[in-house]
Amino acid sequence: FGKVGGFAAQVFHDAGFNIVGVSDYKGGVYNSRGLNPTALMRYKDEAQTVAGFPAADAITNEELIELDCDVLVPAAIEDQITGRNADLVRAKLIVEGANGPTTPEADHSLSERGVYIVPDVLANSGGVTVSYFEWVQDIQAYFWSEDQVNRQLRDVMASAFNAAASLAEEKNVRLRLAALALGIGRVAEAHVARGLYP
Known part of the structure; x- marks a missing residue:
């Protein structure tokens, strides 16, 4: 939930999507009823992390990747989705906000399962x-x-x-x-x- 992820969350939220989970380097938060990106950003500005946001449950960065959601936006670092966790991804659409967040092995596995991936070369340009x-x-x-x-x-x-x-x-x-x-x-x-x- 940095510059790219925070902005993506706000844009999706403004378009009517329900943001159920976000994370940063200290951990993540989840709320099936939805998270308000503006409130999250205010909290993060003060706490320097989204971890501990009061209107949500704590989750790990690994658990965030595995959430039952329609759209997943890996927006921080490379190799977040690998051959080890690709089968656990439940999103139907992945929009790569980070550079190289999906390994070639994971890309193949996800595509074979019908997960649509908007690659970094398009999504974060x-x-x-x-x-x-x-x-x-x-x-x-x-x-x-x-x-x-x-x-x-x-x-x-x-x-x-x-x-x-x-x-x-x-x-x-x-x-x-x-x-x-x-x-x-x-x-x-x-x-x-x-x-x-x-």
Whole structure:
């Protein structure tokens, strides 16, 4: 429940989702009736952790991964979902907020079970995209409103997801492979266009 996880929880909550569990480096909290991300953030600002939040039961980070939920957002460190715990994951959708939170073995196991994974290369690229927007604005000396930035970000992220999802369906591969193939293809095209390859 840091920058990425906290923001994701707030966005999902605002969209009508019931946030049942969150964690940080000291532990996690769970409430099947739902957690209020704003109240959690206030508590965390004061206590420096979500552990001990009064309106919830204590859980471990490992138990958080295994919660019965629709969407799981591993948003902190790599290798959170591995071959050891992939079979215990009950989420139907995983949105990788962290870099590399799911090992290749776990990715295969989860996909075989029908768990849909939005890979890190798609899910957490918003920060880099907005950094690019900052660069574009600085070069032009023309600055966008927050709404314009959010609209542009939404367009870029949706376009990237849709392209990867289309390729995944067309080639009958997982979304991660499709996203990586598109990215590598674009880099190769740019190198050829710039004359970096013979």
